[in-house]
Each structure stands twice: as structure tokens, then as C-alpha cells.
Amino acid sequence: MYFTRMEVQVLLFASYADAFGAPSVAVTLREGATVTELLAKVKEMAMGHALPPAPLIALNQVYANPGDIVRAGDEVALIPPVAGG
DSSP states (O other), X not given: OOOOEEEEEEEEOHXXXXXXXXXXXXXXXXXXXXXXXXHHHHHHSTTGGGSOSSOEEEEXXXXXXXXXXXXXXXXXXXXOOOOOO
């Protein structure tokens, strides 16, 4: 079966940007891919091991669920853990 591919920019912040050495990474996904599939692709990258098992992901500035569909043009962000005081 043939799937159309799309490229999504994933924004990285704080420790994630430091680990990847960039403020964002490009991820190629099939159309209709889920947040879980996107995360798996990011974890396959060279510094993907720096991510926790289930990091917070925002999709268009709203926290995403694992089964949410990622669409071309979506704003995707990996949110690192934060501590307050």
C-alpha cells in the first residue's frame, strides 16, 4: 500500500534542543500518522535516546494524546520537564 509522505518540523526546547543541537528537527511521516508514530521517528534519530519514554507533546499549542493525528502544517513541540520553585 502506498502512503503519501509529509515533513513536519518538531520544535525542541531547553534540554531537548541542547541534546539535539538544534531548536527543531524535520521528521518525515506518512499522511495520517499519529503522535505515537511521530515520537517513534524522533526517537530513531541520533539523539533520540535523550528523550524520556513518554515526553509531553503539543500539537498546535494543545497537549496531544498518543492517538492524535499529525497533519502537514501542524505545529508540533516536544515539551521538556520543568521544575518550579
